[in-house]
Amino acid sequence: xxxxxxxxxxxxxxxxxxxxxxxxxxxxxxxxxxxxxxxxxxxxxxxxxxxxxxxxxxxxxxxxxxxxxxxxxxxxxxxxxxxxxxxxxxxxxxxxxxxxxxxxxxxxxxxxxx
Amino acid sequence: xxxxxxxxxxxxxxxxxxxxxxxxxxxxxxxxxxxxxxxxxxxxxxxxxxxxxxxxxxxxxxxxxxxxxxxxxxxxxxxxxxxxxxxxxxxxxxxxxxxxxxxxxxxxxxxxx
Numbered sequence: 400x401x402x403x404x405x406x407x408x409x410x411x412x413x414x415x416x417x418x419x420x421x422x423x424x425x426x427x428x429x430x431x432x433x434x435x436x437x438x439x440x441x442x443x444x445x446x447x448x449x450x451x452x453x454x455x456x457x458x459x460x461x462x463x464x465x466x467x468x469x470x471x472x473x474x475x476x477x478x479x480x481x482x483x484x485x486x487x488x489x490x491x492x493x494x495x496x497x498x499x500x501x502x503x504x505x506x507x508x509x510x511x512x513x
Numbered sequence: 514x515x516x517x518x519x520x521x522x523x524x525x526x527x528x529x530x531x532x533x534x535x536x537x538x539x540x541x542x543x544x545x546x547x548x549x550x551x552x553x554x555x556x557x558x559x560x561x562x563x564x565x566x567x568x569x570x571x572x573x574x575x576x577x578x579x580x581x582x583x584x585x586x587x588x589x590x591x592x593x594x595x596x597x598x599x600x601x602x603x604x605x606x607x608x609x610x611x612x613x614x615x616x617x618x619x620x621x622x623x624x625x626x
Contacts, residue, residue, distance in 0.1 A: 403555075435617075442515070442603055442617040443556070489555050500546070500569055501605075501615065503555030 401426045401492045405504035413512045418462075418477040420507045422490030425471065431493035432473045433501065434464055438486045446488075449473060460484070485511045515539070517606050517618035525624045531592045534621045538585040538606030544568070545587045546615060547579060550601040562587060563609055591623075599625045 406421040424430055431450050435443040447458025454466040464475045473490060487508050491501040516539040526532050538545050544563045548556035558571035562581035576592040585606070591598055601622050605615035 433614075440619075442517075442519075442619040443605075444515075444617070445614050448614060491555075500558045500561060500571065501548075501556070502558070505553075505555050 401430065401494055401502050403490050403492050403502055403504040405488075405490050405507050407507055408505065409508045409510070411510040411512060412480045414482055415479050418475070418480045418484065418509065420475040420488050420490075420509065422464075422473045422475065422504060423471050424473060424490070424492045426492055431499075432464075432466060433491040433493065434458065434462070434473075434475050435489045435491060435503075436486050437489065437506075443489065446475070480509075480511045482511050482513065485509055515616040515618065517604065517616050519602075519604055519618040519621050521621060522619070523622045523624075525626065526594050527626050528594055528596060530594050530625075531590065532594060532623060534589045534591075534602050534604075534623070536587045536589070536604035536606070536618055538587065538604075539616055540585055542585060542606035542608050542616075544607050544609045545581055546605045546607075547587075547589045548603040548605065549573075549598075550603060550620070551597075552600070556603055559589070594625045596625050599623060 402425045404423045433448045434446040447456045449466045457463045490504045494500040518537045546561040547559040550556040560570040561568045565581045581587040601620040603620045605617045607615045
């Protein structure tokens with residue numbers, strides 16, 4: 400069965416610092432992996448997705464993630480945090496293709512200090 | 514803006530009542546999924562509808578049911594509401610084809626008293 404573990408329910412960085420949000424997955428088949436962002440009182444917005452093409456995936460707003468099969472990881476990074484990046488971030492794995500049932504991690508709340 | 518809308522935005526019900534939540538998908542999207550997001554948790558898959566038929570279900574009891582209509586709208590119905598049903602309910606629509614992403618609506622916040 401597929402599952403997702405996000406390490407750290409809350410991450411705090413200074414503006415301009417590196418953002419690293421960790422995600423490890425468990426899947427018996429090659430996974431589709433996603434990162435979503437949720438701003439307060441809003442739905443989910445797709446940041447980026449891995450669908451078995453390039454292992455380094457670039458997304459919106461300067462975020463990227465690297466699929467590492469040997470480590471079963473899909474960590475999200477951004478070189479320089481901006482105040483507007485403060486939000487909750489969810490890693491998800493898909494069952495059965497990119498439109499299938501998404502299994503989400505519990506989320507990591509990112510705070511950005513001025 | 515994802516082109517997916519949900520109504521109402523907020524809803525308050527009492528235990529034992531029934532509720533209907535609505536979602537309007539992007540034009541042309543033949544698949545809609547519903548998720549429940551409890552406070553402080555990630556969304557959990559309730560079920561998916563493809564061309565008006567249920568196409569997968571998560572670990573939710575039968576009192577959670579759905580409908581999908583030809584005009585790209587859908588409903589989530591919950592009977593016999595329980596306090597634990599209080600959550601943000603999200604719908605996501607997509608065109609069922611490989612590599613297509615799901616587009617999420619803003620959600621309906623349901624509070625059960």
